[in-house]
Amino acid sequence: MENRIKLNSLYSPTNSLIKVKRGVSIILKGQKPDGIYIIKKGLVKIEREVFSEGNFTTEVCGSEDILGLSEIMNNEDYNFTATCLTSCELYFVSRKDFYESISISPEIYIDLMRYLCNRIENLENEILVQSGYNLHDKINRLMLILARKYSKSDKRSAGLMITKSDIAELLKIPERNLDKGISQLISDNIINYSDKGISIKNLKRLKAVCNEF
Amino acid sequence: MENRIKLNSLYSPTNSLIKVKRGVSIILKGQKPDGIYIIKKGLVKIEREVFSEGNFTTEVCGSEDILGLSEIMNNEDYNFTATCLTSCELYFVSRKDFYESISISPEIYIDLMRYLCNRIENLENEILVQSGYNLHDKINRLMLILARKYSKSDKRSAGLMITKSDIAELLKIPERNLDKGISQLISDNIINYSDKGISIKNLKRLKAVCNEF
CATH class of the missing domain: 2.60.120.10 (Jelly Rolls)
Structure with missing residues (x-):
């Protein structure tokens, strides 16, 4: 909307x-x-x-x-x-x-x-994230949803920093199940991952892997 | 509310x-x-x-x-x-x-x-049904939620008839996983199960197994 x-x-x-x-x-x-x-x-x-x-x-x-x-x-x-x-x-x-x-x-x-x-x-659209996508897509979509919620401006939403355990909790899966998806996002240069948590490096590319432009 | x-x-x-x-x-x-x-x-x-x-x-x-x-x-x-x-x-x-x-x-x-x-x-409370309860409780809670949605009066809500495949779809689980929970509800005299679907026999008892009175 x-x-x-x-x-x-x-x-x-x-x-x-x-x-x-x-x-x-x-x-x-x-x-x-x-x-x-x-x-x-x-x-x-x-x-x-x-x-x-x-x-x-x-x-x-x-x-x-x-x-x-x-x-x-x-x-x-x-x-x-x-x-x-x-x-x-x-x-x-x-x-x-x-x-x-x-x-x-x-x-x-x-x-x-x-x-x-x-x-x-x-x-309702977030319920979709739980139901439809495979795990890899779920992680991508959740990151994009959170970035958009974090701030309405693309520039500021890239400032989102969230922990791996919070992502696991939101997806209702064990933390270790995130490893593969997060590694993929790191090697695609889409996110940064440090002790502090996960931050978005390239929002445009994240949108692209979620088929949103 | x-x-x-x-x-x-x-x-x-x-x-x-x-x-x-x-x-x-x-x-x-x-x-x-x-x-x-x-x-x-x-x-x-x-x-x-x-x-x-x-x-x-x-x-x-x-x-x-x-x-x-x-x-x-x-x-x-x-x-x-x-x-x-x-x-x-x-x-x-x-x-x-x-x-x-x-x-x-x-x-x-x-x-x-x-x-x-x-x-x-x-x-949000329905999202809870997906996350928190064990499968047996999920079936009970979903039946109670649907009964309450079906009609605002207890008397008429007992008239709900729903298929097993619809319940499986709403819980996002395979239909066969429902068998044990449904058998329990039948033997507890809470639901009726026929070719047409599942209907509620004893709403008061359904509320009781969901800890609601």
């Missing part, structure tokens, strides 16, 4: 921009929400609990995604935990500011609806 | 209620949308295309779900195919009627937003 959604009417430069380090949880299950977070840059994983089996990642949110909208609108406690997969920059918009913005510009509802529709479509 | 969403202001008894048989596609990828469908009863699978690998089911929609909202709001062609998994009853609301209803009652936007938030949450 190419319709760019203008959610910046929800926040102003006076809204505090929050910088959060990798590994920090910004939302904890059971907490009461007092506003929404809009991701400016970075990746945030959403984890939900499976009865007696622990936490599982059910979605990765990125640049321009909103966290906690449902809880603010339905006046409910958070039933997920949100943790930064990379260092992140987020805007916080308090409940009061959120409803004030909407009463001043009710057309925000239309933008928010479009945003939620896009998020459903993206979520 | 227990906040019941009132979307019935979008349609009236004068809107034609459409009855569709199992296996019929109501939306085809590439078509232009001329309205939205609201499912009254039944299950509809959403299929998306994986480049060169064919179609995969990415979501099952049910009672009170809306199909085509994104395409109407973004003025885009459908990029999915929607096919009835059971016999279905749907309301069709034309684009004109949709926008007229909203201009008369702008609060519909809030209900639609709540609906979209709930759908995202449901979609």
Whole structure:
């Protein structure tokens, strides 16, 4: 979907921009929400609990995604935990500011609806990554999805750095199964791999191996 | 989420209620949308295309779900195919009627937003079914999810009839892997199994084995 959604009417430069380090949880299950977070840059994983089996990642949110909208609108406690997969920059918009913005510009509802529709479509497309592709393609597609989520600009999205264990968790496979695919991406000069994690060296080439141009 | 969403202001008894048989596609990828469908009863699978690998089911929609909202709001062609998994009853609301209803009652936007938030949450919880549980629990949870989607009333949701091959497709496993779990559900008197498919005999007991009451 190419319709760019203008959610910046929800926040102003006076809204505090929050910088959060990798590994920090910004939302904890059971907490009461007092506003929404809009991701400016970075990746945030959403984890939900499976009865007696622990936490599982059910979605990765990125640049321009909103966290906690449902809880603010339905006046409910958070039933997920949100943790930064990379260092992140987020805007916080308090409940009061959120409803004030909407009463001043009710057309925000239309933008928010479009945003939620896009998020459903993206979520369904990510389910595809789990189902259809062979493992090699899965790694490539996931890297591209994460790069796009990390930042909306190609230039900045190339700055993504993610660990191998996070990729294994997101693909729900053992870490060692990634070795062959990652070696291929390194020898194709598409990624860099260091102690810190995996970063994208050539986004254009990554798009090409995913048949996207 | 227990906040019941009132979307019935979008349609009236004068809107034609459409009855569709199992296996019929109501939306085809590439078509232009001329309205939205609201499912009254039944299950509809959403299929998306994986480049060169064919179609995969990415979501099952049910009672009170809306199909085509994104395409109407973004003025885009459908990029999915929607096919009835059971016999279905749907309301069709034309684009004109949709926008007229909203201009008369702008609060519909809030209900639609709540609906979209709930759908995202449901979609994430279904991803959980794929990741967390052992196969036996997966079958139980999927049956319960489908029963709840089929109809919002417990009494009517027990009327769900679904084929074994559809369940295998939704769980993305070979059909024969279902045999043990289905045998267990039969011997526990939870389901009936015939040539026509699987139906729920005791919804209360199904909820109990899923730890939901």
